Amino acid sequence: MSIRKIFEDELAALKSELVEMCRLTETMIENAITALLNRDRELGKSVGKMDKRVDEYEMDIEKRCMRILLKQQPVAKDFRVVSTALKMITDIERFGDQASDIGDIVYHITGDNYIKPLHYLKAMGNLAVKMARESVDSFIRNDESLADRVIQTDDEMDELFLTVKNELISLIKQNAENGDQAIDLMMIAKYLERIGDHAVNVAEWTKYNGTGVHLKF
Amino acid sequence: MKKVKEELPFGQTISVKGANLWYGDFHALKNIDIEIPERAVTAFIGPSGCGKSTFLKCFNRMNDLVAGCKITGKFMIGDVDIYGKTDVNELRKNVGMVFQKPNPFPMSVYENIAYGPRTFGIRKREQLDRIVEESLRGAAMWDELKDRLGKSALGLSGGQQQRLCIARALAVKPKIILMDEPTSALDPISTGKIEELCDELKTSTTIVIVTHNMQQATRISDKTGFFLLGELVEYGDTEDIFSDPKDERTERYITGRFG
Numbered sequence: 001m002s003i004r005k006i007f008e009d010e011l012a013a014l015k016s017e018l019v020e021m022c023r024l025t026e027t028m029i030e031n032a033i034t035a036l037l038n039r040d041r042e043l044g045k046s047v048g049k050m051d052k053r054v055d056e057y058e059m060d061i062e063k064r065c066m067r068i069l070l071k072q073q074p075v076a077k078d079f080r081v082v083s084t085a086l087k088m089i090t091d092i093e094r095f096g097d098q099a100s101d102i103g104d105i106v107y108h109i110t111g112d113n114y115i116k117p118l119h120y121l122k123a124m125g126n127l128a129v130k131m132a133r134e135s136v137d138s139f140i141r142n143d144e145s146l147a148d149r150v151i152q153t154d155d156e157m158d159e160l161f162l163t164v165k166n167e168l169i170s171l172i173k174q175n176a177e178n179g180d181q182a183i184d185l186m187m188i189a190k191y192l193e194r195i196g197d198h199a200v201n202v203a204e205w206t207k208y209n210g211t212g213v214h215l216k217f
Numbered sequence: 218m219k220k221v222k223e224e225l226p227f228g229q230t231i232s233v234k235g236a237n238l239w240y241g242d243f244h245a246l247k248n249i250d251i252e253i254p255e256r257a258v259t260a261f262i263g264p265s266g267c268g269k270s271t272f273l274k275c276f277n278r279m280n281d282l283v284a285g286c287k288i289t290g291k292f293m294i295g296d297v298d299i300y301g302k303t304d305v306n307e308l309r310k311n312v313g314m315v316f317q318k319p320n321p322f323p324m325s326v327y328e329n330i331a332y333g334p335r336t337f338g339i340r341k342r343e344q345l346d347r348i349v350e351e352s353l354r355g356a357a358m359w360d361e362l363k364d365r366l367g368k369s370a371l372g373l374s375g376g377q378q379q380r381l382c383i384a385r386a387l388a389v390k391p392k393i394i395l396m397d398e399p400t401s402a403l404d405p406i407s408t409g410k411i412e413e414l415c416d417e418l419k420t421s422t423t424i425v426i427v428t429h430n431m432q433q434a435t436r437i438s439d440k441t442g443f444f445l446l447g448e449l450v451e452y453g454d455t456e457d458i459f460s461d462p463k464d465e466r467t468e469r470y471i472t473g474r475f476g
Contacts, residue, residue, distance in 0.1 A: 006413065071455070071456070
């Protein structure tokens with residue numbers, strides 16, 4: 001019989017729920033981007049409906065962390081694991097919010113055709129899913145080098161965002177009628193870029209979990 | 218014709234109404250009502266001398282042995298009024314007890330476990346062998362003691378002795394186990410093992426534990442009762458008691474601001 005088996009079981013359940021929550025938000029981002037690329041308004045709308053489940057996960061995990069802190073009084077590394085989980089759920093929940101916002105824009109987006117090809121936005125979407133997944137995985141696997149890679153990947157995301165932004169500015173300059181859709185696409189790009197920022201926050205918490213020092217990158 | 222002894226319907230819940238206890242002139246327990254659920258761990262906390270151990274000992278009538286002790290109120294174990302026409306030996310078979318200091322009998326590990334069942338008339342070796350194994354397994358000790366069954370129990374470490382006492386209590390298949398500060402004389406590793414054991418035992422047994430260690434109460438109990446000066450000040454779900462106590466006195470005690 002291992003000492004503190006109850007606590008270890010609680011931690012395992014906590015990590016498993018975090019992974020489930022993150023996987024759900026990845027699906028939401030993927031669906032939002034698919035909806036955008038296919039102009040699938042209904043799929044876009046359905047992303048928002050999934051957000052309720054993400055909020056439930058956040059509440060469940062928060063409650064679970066509080067219960068562990070209260071009942072098991074973790075110290076040292078154990079304390080950092082629980083406090084890290086408690087902090088990172090806020091960022092994971094934001095993955096879901098941003099995906100939901102993108103889905104909402106897709107539902108309402110104006111114009112019959114897109115004013116530009118969407119391959120940069122598609123690349124940003126893929127990168128957002130990858131960063132979200134790897135940031136949480138770095139915590140689950142206690143892999144600080146993966147967390148570092150997530151932090152570095154954010155530069156790629158920022159560059160893509162700038163590229164999309166510059167494209168859209170020139171499209172508006174060319175023809176003011178592009179304005180409405182350009183702003184919609186700009187907001188989608190901004191939401192994807194924000195997902196990258198939240199993934200960086202999660203990665204920073206992974207590094208805190210390993211080192212006990214919380215650095216901002 | 219041999220008279221068949223009627224089995225009383227001892228259950229696994231404890232229900233107490235209007236309990237009062239006096240040691241001579243000293244009013245040690247005051248108007249206590251409590252409903253203790255079955256198959257859960259209930260912890261009693263409170264400063265020394267507040268009545269928690271005294272109350273615990275009411276559940277298997279250990280206070281009967283104290284001169285000048287007077288008890289009033291209704292104590293029900295399941296459907297049995299334990300201060301009514303109850304055979305005290307039968308009561309203590311159903312409501313086992315583990316004390317602060319491990320108290321193995323000065324005999325072998327095997328004999329310690331077999332003692333209770335023998336007292337209740339079990340003589341067959343195979344049956345006793347099975348009970349010894351089941352009880353040691355129940356206390357998560359079979360693997361470490363199966364080759365030392367014939368050795369003296371007094372040669373075990375303090376933590377092992379205490380778990381042996383739990384195994385000994387399990388041997389008569391009690392419905393409830395009372396624990397009076399069972400880990401206060403043990404090191405942290407042995408304490409951890411007893412705490413894990415409580416969590417496993419509660420799937421089949423009701424456990425009531427008195428502890429001075431509030432962290433222990435939060436870790437292992439489902440319900441907590443806070444005692445002060447002979448009163449049960451507050452009783453409820455452990456998470457509620459330790460996160461949002463309703464009584465100012467509970468708040469002050471559990472946050473270390475008491476006195």
